[in-house]
Amino acid sequence: MSLREQLCAYGRRAVELGLVIGSSGNLSVREGDLVAVTPAGAALDRLTPQMCPIVDVEGHLVEGDLQPSSETPMHLAVYAATGAGAVVHTHSVFGTVVATTMTELPPVHYNALLLGGAVRVAPYATYGTPELAANVREALAGRKAALMANHGGVTVGATLEEAFEATRLLEWLCEVYVRGLGVGAPTVLTGEQLDAVVERALNPPAFPRRASS
Numbered sequence: 302m303s304l305r306e307q308l309c310a311y312g313r314r315a316v317e318l319g320l321v322i323g324s325s326g327n328l329s330v331r332e333g334d335l336v337a338v339t340p341a342g343a344a345l346d347r348l349t350p351q352m353c354p355i356v357d358v359e360g361h362l363v364e365g366d367l368q369p370s371s372e373t374p375m376h377l378a379v380y381a382a383t384g385a386g387a388v389v390h391t392h393s394v395f396g397t398v399v400a401t402t403m404t405e406l407p408p409v410h411y412n413a414l415l416l417g418g419a420v421r422v423a424p425y426a427t428y429g430t431p432e433l434a435a436n437v438r439e440a441l442a443g444r445k446a447a448l449m450a451n452h453g454g455v456t457v458g459a460t461l462e463e464a465f466e467a468t469r470l471l472e473w474l475c476e477v478y479v480r481g482l483g484v485g486a487p488t489v490l491t492g493e494q495l496d497a498v499v500e501r502a503l504n505p506p507a508f509p510r511r512a513s514s
């Protein structure tokens with residue numbers, strides 16, 4: 302699948318899964334110094350490959366008739382800082398709820414480790430600005446996900462599939478936390494408990510083979 306075809310496929314999926322309503326999110330995927338990005342203001346479930354602009358990592362338009370997403374500077378800042386292969390940004394409901402109420406999503410489930418642990422909320426700045434890009438870059442240090450205050454979430458991956466799955470996981474973790482608050486005070490895992498998960502994942506027990514008769 303070409304980079305632009307990937308944007309169309311994952312754009313559709315993001316809308317189908319309710320992670321994005323209309324144009325309230327943007328995706329990009331990189332190959333070398335070229336980045337295919339979703340166009341500004343377009344519904345993500347109605348993209349065609351030709352609609353998706355290609356820019357270079359410095360932000361010059363290389364191909365396409367439509368303007369790149371207004372959040373393209375943030376995507377490019379993330380590529381420069383992380384060397385990621387793809388970036389996904391959405392205004393998904395539970396991610397946005399956490400981003401409007403907290404400064405960090407605490408790790409209440411061990412799968413938070415797949416995103417690097419507690420997810421930081423980048424301080425608020427106007428969408429599309431270099432200031433927001435800088436805040437997100439900082440919040441992503443050592444993480445695969447960050448939240449943007451009063452705005453939404455952003456995830457990275459080596460591939461668009463990886464970045465997309467990180468967005469699904471981020472939304473799930475935020476939903477568990479928010480729903481947990483409705484029942485009681487969610488227990489946050491300790492550093493020791495998280496270290497034990499890493500240890501276990503690195504050393505899975507082997508099942509002994511039954512002797513054949």
Ligand SMILES: [Zn+2]
Pocket residue numbers: 325326372390391392428452453
């Ligand atoms: Zn946004």
